[in-house]
Amino acid sequence: MKKKKRKFSEIGHASTYSSRFFSEEVPKFVFPKNSMPANAAYQLVHDELDLDANPALNLASFVTTWMEPEAKQLIQENLHKNFIDHDEYPQTQVIHQRCVTMLMDLFNMPDPNKGIGSATIGSSEAIMLSLLAHKWNWKKKNPRTTSQPNIVFGSEVHVCWEKFARYFEVEMRVIPIHKNRYIVQANEILQNVDENTICVGAILGTTYTGQSDPISEINQALVNLKKTKGLNIPIHVDAASGGFILPFTDPKFAWDFRLEQVQSINVSGHKYGLVFPGLGWMLWKEAKTFPEELIFKVNYLGGWMPTYTLNFSCNSINVIAQYYNFLRLGKKGYKNIMQNCLKNAQYLASLMQKAGPFELINKGERLPIVAMKLKSSVKKFSVFDLSHKLREKGWVVSAYTLPKNAEKVAIMRVVVKENFSHDMAEIFFKDLQDSIAYLSTSLKKKRQKKRKEKHHPIC
Numbered sequence: 001m002k003k004k005k006r007k008f009s010e011i012g013h014a015s016t017y018s019s020r021f022f023s024e025e026v027p028k029f030v031f032p033k034n035s036m037p038a039n040a041a042y043q044l045v046h047d048e049l050d051l052d053a054n055p056a057l058n059l060a061s062f063v064t065t066w067m068e069p070e071a072k073q074l075i076q077e078n079l080h081k082n083f084i085d086h087d088e089y090p091q092t093q094v095i096h097q098r099c100v101t102m103l104m105d106l107f108n109m110p111d112p113n114k115g116i117g118s119a120t121i122g123s124s125e126a127i128m129l130s131l132l133a134h135k136w137n138w139k140k141k142n143p144r145t146t147s148q149p150n151i152v153f154g155s156e157v158h159v160c161w162e163k164f165a166r167y168f169e170v171e172m173r174v175i176p177i178h179k180n181r182y183i184v185q186a187n188e189i190l191q192n193v194d195e196n197t198i199c200v201g202a203i204l205g206t207t208y209t210g211q212s213d214p215i216s217e218i219n220q221a222l223v224n225l226k227k228t229k230g231l232n233i234p235i236h237v238d239a240a241s242g243g244f245i246l247p248f249t250d251p252k253f254a255w256d257f258r259l260e261q262v263q264s265i266n267v268s269g270h271k272y273g274l275v276f277p278g279l280g281w282m283l284w285k286e287a288k289t290f291p292e293e294l295i296f297k298v299n300y301l302g303g304w305m306p307t308y309t310l311n312f313s314c315n316s317i318n319v320i321a322q323y324y325n326f327l328r329l330g331k332k333g334y335k336n337i338m339q340n341c342l343k344n345a346q347y348l349a350s351l352m353q354k355a356g357p358f359e360l361i362n363k364g365e366r367l368p369i370v371a372m373k374l375k376s377s378v379k380k381f382s383v384f385d386l387s388h389k390l391r392e393k394g395w396v397v398s399a400y401t402l403p404k405n406a407e408k409v410a411i412m413r414v415v416v417k418e419n420f421s422h423d424m425a426e427i428f429f430k431d432l433q434d435s436i437a438y439l440s441t442s443l444k445k446k447r448q449k450k451r452k453e454k455h456h457p458i459c
């Protein structure tokens with residue numbers, strides 16, 4: 001007698017790991033022909049993702065890996081809202097505008113009513129959009145020019161600056177960093193600008209070392225240029241990470257809209273804004289100088305709405321979570337968190353210093369970044385070996401070389417985030433010391449040790 005085929009619906013009642021889906025090949029390369037029960041699909045995907053690193057131990061990335069349960073609840077409640085549907089979700093838009101205005105206030109915009117700003121997917125989108133607006137302004141100022149526009153920045157910029165130049169066809173005037181100095185100087189910027197410069201880029205916290213460009217000196221140099229030569233060149237400040245730190249830890253330090261030539265700023269909500277990815281912000285000092293050609297008005301979601309992002313549909317949750325953080329923490333809360341991050345970074349830096357093999361490049365004084373290279377006397381291992389070895393314990397620490405002229409400098413960098421406590425710093429340091437000890441032992445000695453262990457099994 002032919003065996004009765006089980007109905008598909010019955011399979012769903014089987015206990016998860018007893019179903020056939022766990023002893024058969026999972027579709028990977030062709031679109032699956034059949035369905036599978038939700039619990040099986042869930043468990044398969046869930047278990048596979050266990051192979052990813054633990055985000056809490058990811059010291060390589062600037063991006064937020066922890067949020068409060070209440071924030072997560074709001075995220076859960078709003079997952080199904082498309083941010084771009086202004087007409088359907090008007091209150092989300094109101095909240096978005098509040099965040100923009102609060103950031104304008106935080107960055108000391110002379111008159112937030114005159115500014116303009118928007119949430120983006122991250123700082124990369126915010127940077128490209130701002131630079132595009134600067135390019136349009138240059139074109140409007142020079143309607144008949146046949147010259148190519150250019151943009152001036154240091155080679156320590158994030159890759160998105162170079163992407164902008166290539167995608168939007170602007171000549172890149174990249175100022176190389178030096179063997180021993182990893183930021184640009186105001187006079188180098190000044191030597192490279194001319195009447196076709198759409199804007200100058202300056203960074204508050206570079207991705208490479210966490211150091212900052214001399215923004216107020218660059219501003220002063222460009223103010224002087226305006227006075228003497230009549231050339232008015234705006235600055236875009238890339239404050240991806242620093243923009244949510246310095247306003248709280250050092251509010252008197254002027255890097256923002258207080259500076260005359262600073263026309264636009266980006267900041268990553270998903271870095272020290274303490275929101276899960278992806279959220280960035282673009283802020284522009286004067287709406288009247290933001291080219292209206294870049295603002296599109298569309299009506300296909302009901303009502304006319306302006307849109308000036310590169311992206312269209314995206315989730316509402318990041319903006320909502322950002323607003324939650326602003327309300328929940330306020331300046332005081334952000335300050336306390338950032339000060340803790342700095343303290344823990346400085347503590348880790350002091351341990352690293354004592355460890356012996358490192359030369360510290362950033363000790364977490366202004367941004368909670370600890371960046372170091374190995375002393376030239378260290379010959380047995382590289383920062384890449386060390387990073388690799390630490391991975392065995394679950395720690396993710398980045399190791400990379402610096403841009404041209406300092407390409408021989410290999411850096412190891414730890415980004416201290418709010419969930420990296422004093423205690424975690426000690427645990428991490430212990431694992432680091434063990435890794436150094438292992439890598440410093442010669443292969444021959446390691447083999448001898450192993451053989452010895454074999455002869456004396458631990459009972």
Ligand SMILES: *Cc1c(COP(=O)(O)O)cnc(C)c1O
Nearest residue numbers: 122123124158206207238240268
């Ligand atoms: C992270 C970073 C970026 C890119 O930001 P995303 O938010 O990841 O798009 C740009 N500039 C600097 C200085 C950064 O650190």
